[in-house]
Amino acid sequence: xxxxxxxxxxxxxxxGSTGLDLANDIGPGLAKAAIAVxxxxxxxxxxxxINEDSEVSIITIDxxxxxxxxxxxxxxxxxxxxxxxxxxxxxxxxxxxIKDGFYYDFEFVKxxxxxxxxxxxxxxQKIVNSKSSITKKLQTKKEALKxxxxxxxxxxxxxxxxxxxxxxxxxxxQDDDAFxxxxxxxxxxxxxxxxxxxxxxxxxxxxxxxSKNKMLTRIYGTAWKNEKDLNAYLHSIEEAEKRDHRKxxxxxxxxxxxxxxxxxxxxxxxxxxxxxxxxxxxxxxLQAFDYQEINTPLVVDRKLWEASGHWDKYRENMFITExxxxxxxxxxxxxxxxxxxxCHVQVYNQGLKSYRDLPVRYAEFGxxxxxxxxxTMHGLMRVRGFTQDDGHIFCTEEQIETxxxxxxxxxxxxxxDLGFEKFDIKLSTRPETRVGSDEVWDKAESALESAIKKLDxxxxxxxxxxxxxxxxxxxxxxxxxxxEWQCGTFQADFNLPDRLDAEYVGEDGQKHxxxxxxxxxxxxxxxxxxVLIENYSGKLPFWLAPVQVAVxxxxxxxxxxxxxxxxxxxxxxxxxxxDFRNEKISYKVRxxxxxxxxxxxxLGKREKESQTVSIRRIGSDKTTSMSLEDAVKxxxxxxxxxx
RNA sequence: GCUCAUAUAGCUCAGCGGUAGAGCACUUGCUUGGUAAGUAAGAGGUCACCGGUUCAAGUCCGGUUAUGAGCUCCA
Numbered sequence: 001x002x003x004x005x006x007x008x009x010x011x012x013x014x015x016g017s018t019g020l021d022l023a024n025d026i027g028p029g030l031a032k033a034a035i036a037v038x039x040x041x042x043x044x045x046x047x048x049x050i051n052e053d054s055e056v057s058i059i060t061i062d063x064x065x066x067x068x069x070x071x072x073x074x075x076x077x078x079x080x081x082x083x084x085x086x087x088x089x090x091x092x093x094x095x096x097x098i099k100d101g102f103y104y105d106f107e108f109v110k111x112x113x114x115x116x117x118x119x120x121x122x123x124x125q126k127i128v129n130s131k132s133s134i135t136k137k138l139q140t141k142k143e144a145l146k147x148x149x150x151x152x153x154x155x156x157x158x159x160x161x162x163x164x165x166x167x168x169x170x171x172x173x174q175d176d177d178a179f180x181x182x183x184x185x186x187x188x189x190x191x192x193x194x195x196x197x198x199x200x201x202x203x204x205x206x207x208x209x210x211s212k213n214k215m216l217t218r219i220y221g222t223a224w225k226n227e228k229d230l231n232a233y234l235h236s237i238e239e240a241e242k243r244d245h246r247k248x249x250x251x252x253x254x255x256x257x258x259x260x261x262x263x264x265x266x267x268x269x270x271x272x273x274x275x276x277x278x279x280x281x282x283x284x285x286l287q288a289f290d291y292q293e294i295n296t297p298l299v300v301d302r303k304l305w306e307a308s309g310h311w312d313k314y315r316e317n318m319f320i321t322e323x324x325x326x327x328x329x330x331x332x333x334x335x336x337x338x339x340x341x342x343c344h345v346q347v348y349n350q351g352l353k354s355y356r357d358l359p360v361r362y363a364e365f366g367x368x369x370x371x372x373x374x375x376t377m378h379g380l381m382r383v384r385g386f387t388q389d390d391g392h393i394f395c396t397e398e399q400i401e402t403x404x405x406x407x408x409x410x411x412x413x414x415x416x417d418l419g420f421e422k423f424d425i426k427l428s429t430r431p432e433t434r435v436g437s438d439e440v441w442d443k444a445e446s447a448l449e450s451a452i453k454k455l456d457x458x459x460x461x462x463x464x465x466x467x468x469x470x471x472x473x474x475x476x477x478x479x480x481x482x483x484e485w486q487c488g489t490f491q492a493d494f495n496l497p498d499r500l501d502a503e504y505v506g507e508d509g510q511k512h513x514x515x516x517x518x519x520x521x522x523x524x525x526x527x528x529x530x531v532l533i534e535n536y537s538g539k540l541p542f543w544l545a546p547v548q549v550a551v552x553x554x555x556x557x558x559x560x561x562x563x564x565x566x567x568x569x570x571x572x573x574x575x576x577x578x579d580f581r582n583e584k585i586s587y588k589v590r591x592x593x594x595x596x597x598x599x600x601x602x603l604g605k606r607e608k609e610s611q612t613v614s615i616r617r618i619g620s621d622k623t624t625s626m627s628l629e630d631a632v633k634x635x636x637x638x639x640x641x642x643x
Numbered sequence: 644g645c646u647c648a649u650a651u652a653g654c655u656c657a658g659c660g661g662u663a664g665a666g667c668a669c670u671u672g673c674u675u676g677g678u679a680a681g682u683a684a685g686a687g688g689u690c691a692c693c694g695g696u697u698c699a700a701g702u703c704c705g706g707u708u709a710u711g712a713g714c715u716c717c718a
Contacts (some may be wrong), residue, residue, distance in 0.1 A: 096653070103713095203713030204646025211715040215646045246711095259691080259709045373644050373716060374709090382717085401698045440665095468718070550657070555675045582675075590679030604677055616678060623678060635671075 003053045020189070023058050032103070033060040036069050036186040043069070045136055059537040061193055063227045068097050068310045071223045072198055073188040074124075075102035077134060077172060079219060081179040082123035086604055087112070092181065093155040093207060093216050094482060100233060101222035105205055108217050109153070117199040119217070131192040132174035137516070155207070156182050156400065160474070164373040196230035197223035213576040226436070240481060240596055245533035246379040252538055252596060253547070254529075255380070263384030265526055270546035274532075278632055280521065281641050282389050282414070288643070289410045291363035291371035292539045296343030300368055301332045308342040310335075312498055319369045319384075340366035341493075344392040346501040350516075353504040354450055359395035359403055365525070380530035387525045393517040394502065397443050401494060404451035404473070410523045411488045415477055417642035418532065419541060423477040424484070425452055428465035435469055436494035444492045445471045445539045462501060465548070469495035470515075473589065479535040482643060487523040487531065492516075539618055542638045547588050552579040554604035560609040565601065565628060572636045593618060599635070 003011045003022060019037030023030045023046070036046050036059040041432030043065065050056065059066045069598070075095040083090050083106055083306065094106030114562065119344060141160060148156040160169060170185050198223040207213040224230040241247075249255050257264070267275060286293065299321060307310040310318065320335040323486045344362050353360065367387045376382055393403050408425075415423055427448055430580070448471055452459045452558060459473075466472055477486030493516040497503075503511045522528040532540065548567055555564045559580050564577045577597065579588050585602050592600045600616040602623070607613055613631045616623045626634075 021673090111647070201712060202647065205644075205714045209715075211645065215645075215714075220713080257710085262709065309718080317717085370717085375644065375646095375714085375715065377710090436694080553675095554677055557675075584674095584676050584681060585678050587680055588674090588678085593679055600678075602678055606677085621678075 001050070002053045006057045011052070013052075013142075015051055018049055019046040019056070019058065019230055020045065021203045022056060022474045026058070027270045030058055030060075033062075033312075034058045035061055035066055036189050038065065041163055043186050045134065046189045053596045061195065067223075068227060070188060070193060070195060071097040071102045073134065073184075073191070074194055074223050075104045075221065076176065076181050076183050076326055076635075077179070077187060078121070078124045078191065079104050079199075079221065080106075080125050080175070080181055080446055081127055082120050083219070084179065085127075086120060086123055086235050089152075091155055092153055096157070101200070101220060103205075103218050103220045104406040105207070105216040106308065107214070107216045112202070112217065114202050117202060119126070120191075121199050123546070124199075127174075128191050128194045130175070131190060132176070134187050135173050136187070137171050137173065139171055141166050141169060141410075144171065147171065147180065148182065151180075156271070177426075187377040195223060195225040196227040197221055198230060198234070199614070204511035236481075241482075243481070244379075245381075245448045245530040245535045248538040248596075249323070249380070250534050250596065250638070254533075256547070261385075261502075263372060265380065265383060267383070271529070274540065274544055275530055277641075278522075278525060278529065278532075279389075281417070282365075283585070283643070284389070284520075284643060285410060285414055286389075287365045288362075288404060291361040293363050294344070296337075296347065296366065297363055298336055299334045300337055300343065302335055304342050305335050306319070307500060308345075308496060310338065310342070310437070314338060316377055316602075317370045317372070319371055333417070336369040337366070338370045338391045340364050340367055340368065340388065341392055341496055342500060342515070345496060345502050345516070348392075348394050348502055349500070353514075355395070355396065355506045355512075358504060359393050359399050360514075361393045362390060362482075363391040380526045380533075383524075383526050383631060386527065388520050389522045391519050392398075392516040393519065394504075395517065396512075397440065397447070397515055400444055400515060401451045402450050404457060404490065406488050407517075407519055408451065408457070411475055414521050415488075419535065420477045420479070422487075424477050425457060425459035426462050426465075426474045426476065427452070427473065428467075428472050430466050430471065431464050431468060433468055434466075436567065440494055441471065444494075446491075448473055452536075467491060468491045475521075477531075479531065480537075480620075483534075485504060485531050486520050489519065489523070495517060539598070540596070542598050542635075543641050545596075545598045546638070547577045547597050548575045549601055550577045550579055550588070550595075550597045551603065552585060552588040552592065552600045554585045554602055556582070558603050558605065558608045562603045565603065565613060568628065568632050569635065572632055572639075574632075574639055589616065601631075 001013055001015050003013050005011060011022070011025065013025065020034065023034040034046055037046055038057045038059055039050055039054050043059070059069065061067060061070055073146065075097065080092050080095055087108060089109045091107040092104035095102065095106065135352065144160050145157055157493050160202070170183055171180050172183050172185070172187050199219055201220045203218050203220065204215045205218040208214055222230070222233060224233060224283050228422045232292050250272065252270055253268050254274065255265050255267050256435065258266065283293065284509050302311055318591070321334045321336065323332065328589050338413050347362060348360060372382060377384065393402055429445055471491035472489060472491035476486045497513045498518045502514055502516065503516050506512045507555055551562050551566050553559055562580065566578055569576050579592070591601055598619055599617045601613045602616065603613065610626050612627050614623050614625050615631065
């Protein structure tokens, strides 16, 4: 048979030759490094026979594929075995690879503690040191079931049970046959190819990811081809932890949370300054794109939520309020709004709208409350009380495309101004259960798609992932260390205008339903500020920094000059912090640097005499001197809000 | 919501049955010092909350609340 290699060359091999035979044929070095083989783009074990003309490449640990196979073997053959050695009655569930590592789900008889990971890790190392080779046996469904049944591995049994195949279940063994695992493969031919690894955490996870099922114990780990890569990875994790907005929020005195209001932010002066600046910035953007800002009630009678459908579908996430019976004349049940859309329809419905009025674009910095499950909250990123940069566009079906295009322009200009150059677009199309005719869906989906195309932007399609009421676009931005955050959204809605009876008079003099588009650029201010903090490690751009200039005196004789400097800066709208304390300048510099103040002005005798300032920028240890006048001018320019 | 862990001074943490500790921050004194920690002293705590075991409970055991890591959820 003919084997085509990645470089295009063709090698003649005997039918039934294995990947290992091929590697040997190419060279002994490759044979030694080979860990698996890719046959017509399907990964196979090195020992699998190849029976027909194929395109084949040898996988080594140096490739991403190879690394993944190594991680897979590490979890399925080494971690699973180590756990079985130490805790013999543990049941094995599943153990896949994930980004940078792997996990394995177990059902332990007695729960284990994080400290036990050390012990397991040592046992794993012992197994790896055996350098066992790994062999595979193929069994029928019946044989496989029997094997795992007698071993008491009920999860494996159920995996086999539910499988549609009858033959060729792959069972992998190490040299001593003492451990066997069912696996899709491929695996390393030998444990000697295992690189550097570390178990990282312990957590619960539902069997098959279903919260109705039993909670298993999941052990996470990371693995790399050598010690150096492992350390680099661990280091990058540490670096990401340093950016944690909860930690930086504390250091910069931006906000706090407390027990009496879980998931609700207490904004401190510094944090609220950032919040206000971002909101003002957003307000200008919206105005430039012809939105009209409105404001609607926080507390609204359940009748409206019943009409909108939220009472049925969303009630468990709503804060419901009742009025103290003793003092109320009438009992009514209200809810804190979890979304702004029904209220926006109320505003739209005031007065008759003509097709000439469309599109109507309402914006609201809408304060919403959602009762999020307790385990889901996470700093500013997931809260119960938040404010959306929300907006709703009422338009005709024909206008969807233009509105999509305009929105993407608004969004990309906003992200760019805030320092995010890269974002991805995801188009989610019709789900199985939905409202609206196929014809309308066709129109809306193609309107969204063609708008993106006209802007020449890349996008991905998420088939069937749309909301029941319409297709949507999600916008995912990438931060400074490559993490992705879904912030913006643009959702067509054929449902709510109908439920809440929104209409306009068309050219034909008849009443029609407008399409409603829900859209947000930042998502919520709370979360977006979290993203900004993590993106910038707290070192916000000058215009967004809560304190922009720390004016620190070197000797108390220059306090009067320093006050003058502060006055001039503040008169130009620059936010200053006065530091006249009886401390050394290095002490002050250290403190303001830690607080991530973008500019530190150190003022001493020299500056006072020459009417200059000495400027030190965050992240640099250089100082530059310039006249006070020039400094005020330069900082004023730098302080202008991007647009 | 589920699993596991955590809760001690403003912050970061130590203490793990017998009078509550450290570093930083804070206050005061001395020091006026040129770009990431001058110096000495002082003050600061219902050890999250409720209950139990014990002669004795931050410390052991239950429960509650919050937080953290995952899981589930995010019409």
